[in-house]
Amino acid sequence: MKRFNSETGSCIVKPGRAREKLLHKITSSLSSHDCATWFGPQVWTRQCVVPFPLCSLKRLPFSVRVLLESAVRNCDGFLVKKEDVESILNWKQTQAQTVEVPFRPSRVILQDFTGVPAVVDFAAMRDAVTQLGGDPEKINPVCPADLVIDHSIQVDFNRKTDSLQKNQDLEFDRNKERFQFLKWGSKAFRNMRIIPPGSGIVHQVNLEYLARVVFNQDGLYYPDSLVGTDSHTTMIDGLGVLGWGVGGIEAEAVMLGQPISMVLPQVVGYKLYGTPNKFITSTDIVLTVTKHLRQVGVVGKFVEFFGPGVSQLSIADRATIANMCPEYGATAAFFPVDDVSVNYLEQTGRDAEKLAYITKYLKAVAMFRDYNDVSQDPDFTQVVEMDLSAVVPCCSGPKRPQDRIAVSDMKSDFDSCLAAKQGFKGFAVAPESHHASEPFQFNGADYSLSHGSVVIAAITSCTNTSNPSVMLGAGLLAKKAVEAGLSVKPYIKTSLSPGSGVVTYYLKESGVMDYLFKLGFEVVGYGCMTCIGNSGPLPEPVVEAITKGDLVAAGILSGNRNFEGRVHPNTRANYLASPPLVIAYAIAGTVRIDFDTEPIAVNAQGKEVFLRDIWPTREEIQAVEREFVIPSMFKEVYEKIEKVNERWNALSAPSDKLYPWDPKSTYIKSPPFFTGLTMALEPPRSITDAYVLLNLGDSVTTDHISPAGNIARSSSAARYLTDKGLSPRDFNSYGSRRGNDAVMARGTFANIRLFNKFLNKQAPRTLHLPSGETMDVFDAAERYQQAGSHLVILAGKEYGSGSSRDWAAKGPFLLGIKAVLAESYERIHRSNLVGMGVIPLEYLPGVTAETLGLTGRERYSVVVPELLEPRMLVDVKLDTGKSFQVRMRFDTDVELTYFLNGGILNYMIRKMSGK
Template structure:
């Protein structure tokens, strides 16, 4: 079918008549000029891809009519220009692709139809751990261990890069996916097949939104949905409301981008932006560098929005040049965006579009802050940290409470480390990590940390040797400018040596703490603290032994490391004493904004970006020497504990089966609010007494060889055993934190996997009860695949985080939602009942269905299939089954 909007096509430059674009201004529709800039990107993609099949003319009209349609739950398609993946989510995606090839062949189709049709970049950044720190060879040692542990996974990924077209692998040791995307992979405007069009993407990591800071519309999706996009399916999404976030004023000289984003996170959580786009505008935006904007966009999942968009302006164009992009290409990027009405001047209010709602922040009101101790949205001013932590100590167990009895508040535990005696107390810092693309992508905070380190060393301050310090930059560029500016030796002197290029502590790959420290924490039952420049601090994520974790800017991470505790008021209490016996306060060593900017102007230059990135795909010799098979179908090694053919497609036929009601289901888990994907499918270490550990031990592996759950995502048997295996999981059946549940027929307390296995052997269906924000956090497809393999047919919750609900749909697990004002408590549900959920043959989006209990009680719930496309996936048993049937025909 011919594109009905072909009349909009014209040449961008008379000197290059072959280079064309869809000029949306030729729609001659006044509504276009009032659209938020983020919605203009959706509109352009719909116009360009309109084929009256996957994308219809009516979809274009609905997007153009956004001002009316945003309130009507209208479904629209979106074709992102590309997909990015990291290795924890990328390995299972490539495993699925390999298994789908097998399934298509088995059903009589052409297996090579299973191939990405849009560019897909997979950045290996999640595997490296902080095993070694505070040594000059930490980087090499950690990278060697990474290869030793992950060789099999890496060989598999190398096979994937050769077996599938359009898939590029960025080797380990290159940096963090979102920073590499920002500094190198991002196009801003595509120039492909004779057309210019806006760069846009989805990624298998929730912090994909970081790229919105550069004016590229992107967000995180589940791995399952990303696979469908790679196979040419548009994303089906509800046309979002767009919240205009107006920034005014100028930040205080002592305030960092981290302080701004933590303030915005708390503010937008209060506003309520789940499922919506946030678009930034106002004169304050012009005060922010691209690195600052990217930091704010990165934490979009923490404030709950789908995207956090900063339209392209002159600052964006200068950033492209600064990061070594081709200047001629940059010229055409600006020319195209101006021609199509997507280039902004934030100081010109006449360009402000319409928004569903406008909220405002005056940047001069932002103060230095941290967030914690258990959630990113719980902002605490640095001046209040001591008081806030001490309040949390005694407060009831919860997001802001540890329920430590008053007589135990000043408990201490003495221990010996490296032949010296030290003392830990509640609030003692045991992990201090400068980590995460959120902050290491920002030269101002990184150089700020370096300058603070220099002043601290010059003042004779140090960091206690038992504190696990680390620096894991998001790209080699960071090391380059820290070294060239002369601050690296001072960071090293305080223990912040480069330990690797990857996510590391931010995703829980913090590695082991010294045994004497762990013993002291355990024996004293202490609330020890991790301070990190990351983006998430959910319970059990950073390290099992740090019950409190605070997000902070890189300079503050160093400050708290020097102090050794968060129970300090920096305004009144000194960090330490200098060589002359004088007290040194934080204000004495905090660098000014002018100092930082002077160093940044001198040392953050285009040449270093070009030098680092021109060799990024070949610089890792260990990767270059890996051998991988060349066959198009993967040979599954039955002895492998990393890569295993998943059971998802084993009994798949071309015929569809009608949906079945769920009859007399037991509740596997009865959960509360804010159960994250970390709780459902942890990424960190595999505990020695867990079902996954028993599986690996049975296959001859020692605990040293277990690696992490994240690295084992290519093996469904381990991931099923790792489902709900988080030690901080709070199950109402048990009233304590443990990865366990009660097997209701017998009354036994069992590991969650063992209980689920027993139910499955008896042929009994399962559901899960939950509260608000079920599935918050990472875009973790195994948080849906795992429950599917445990035999969970449905989840009944008060509300869902967007990506996780989509993932459940993608696996054929039914997301059910209580009616407004109802929940387990109001309905008097204990979870010990048996549940029958009636599913009619004819389904509609968001329809109500009846739940009947064995007690005789009935109530209605909403079936959260939000679009007709999602219902199609459900009828097929999931999105991948749908794609296989489509490819096999």
């Protein structure tokens, strides 16, 4: 006998002959592989007893075993077929064959920037289902979802004892309407939990609190796994929970019970060995790994870490490496569970019962790792190695996370960047201006800025604030710096935004918080702040000096993203660094310093102090960590996490199942994606005589496409908000207005650092080809649409790199863009384009816009056949008479289905509306 569990999608088998017969079929086929315990005594798969071919489970990468378990448990002969299970089990052969497999993660995680538009879509989908005669409550998460509100807080106040409270109050005042909407969502939708603002950064909360590692669903055990609407969802891989970032559109489908369709990935084994020296931080390790894996080439692949060096890394260290996975381009960066993982779960307050079944289950199904046991090393597609003892202190920048620089080379590297032509490593500053300076006054005192002057220093972002070793390292460095008589210049915007309340707890208990505060690094908020662009305003005299001197001012942050225009519009150079180095560069006041040969500062007594004089060793840090980072802290903080915000608790929200849209709202608006949707499908339409809206180069990020930072007063979005009666102080950020398609469409390609080849300069503008006029991108797109013209975009390599931003696909869709033609795509962004019905076209190997002689002034036609196949070649014809072939990057049959429906959400609406 069996009963179907609708929440988990599996069947729990009750005692009886049926179970024994089925288990016998499964285990007898596996007995020769010594892995009969894989399924456990209670798991059966509906309609799918798979006659597995001869294969050794123990040779599969641990990450692939998670995919296999999910496929077996969810095999229903429809969404997950026995052929899918066989493909995963035969990974060693199939991983090189572009085989499509489904994956049903155990849960979904959202943050509010991406969560708000997801809930907006859900609300609009309920309306659409109602209009088609269906049941709107079918639009409801069946896969558990957690939403952490962490991206809305900004550094408006700093260097004051009440900065935290003022920033949180302002966050709530600015975002009350959004928060009310999210609170409505938490009531209207089942299976959705909201973690209120002020709790911490989504990935750190996930690591310390939300992670299950192993699910226990009424006695049915299975691995925790997830997808999230943030690129850095991969951080959870450091705890042995397989997860990665997807577009908000794809996450919504998962929440509605759809599996993710993915190409079975190749798995790169990354072997760590050696011992890091005593002055190295986990940040140094991860920036070194990031550069190395960028060079190796792991885009679209899993990376799985192994080797004796892994056992020397704490879970926080592993999570820091896994967090940066999007920056080296892999899909996931997996550290299988071991004893260190279990110790971390105990340290963070998980109870003994959970620890017991987690360990027992994972050992029973061959998913528990001993990194020192080489016999457990699985087969990999490729193996690369790194000696931890070879790692040196480093930063990354000035414009990309993968551009690692040894700290000893920072000064010379920055000088070379000043001279180099405009690009990822160049600012094109004339030689005679390299040593220019600009005087200014601040608080009655005289100062001056020059190229490389630090104006923002932020300990921020999930990358490092989850890691007690680097946070305590920063605190100990601050203590030694203060004791040596050092300080940070008052005009530098310093801030500390911990990833959870636990960080503040152990910084206070260990006695280092007061020293951080004395250097200007007091807590300004709990959330993703400077790294997402919520750095807040710089002092006006600083901005005037930077502008007047045309200076390349610097930001230094312990984040994971430093793309152009992201951190702050006035910091053209931004460097990622460990928290201790953030403080060090803040004290120095410039990135043009060689810490080996130059003093970090001279104190009031005239004594030169070098960085080596105040730098704490790993042994010092570890001793403090052992004493002060204890389980009771985590239990105390997380027991009250969902109730601690009084303003959230008091917030009222509508109780309707259908959201009552307010036409006057400038934050929440019903999107036009489903206007006129019918149950009938239309045949795919070809692209005819399309104009090129933008002609772009390499590494165009989702920040370039859909900014998350401030709304410029001269932008199309600003004009729209002004027409709605808002003043500039009420504009808030693009990220906070992702629930309003009118703002977001106007914000598409509105990044001031966007480089458009039509203009040959950085500007959020383009050339309207028929008229020859230069105008804002939105205005040009609007004029093209009014004329009924199709639009395309030309781009280079890595189009859509950066954050998993669904509006980077929704915005172009609303601008009327039918296709993007690029050399290569970032994985999540390509998926998002498909999810919105925008065609991702890719040049064939060795072919580029340059080799074809394309100027972007041509008109482009693409015949889209009615009978489509994954990754098929199609012809592009130009009005010049030239033609060439490109690959249509629909990688799977499921993606083709989404496209034929006009997008994944349209597909889900039709499915949910069916009788």
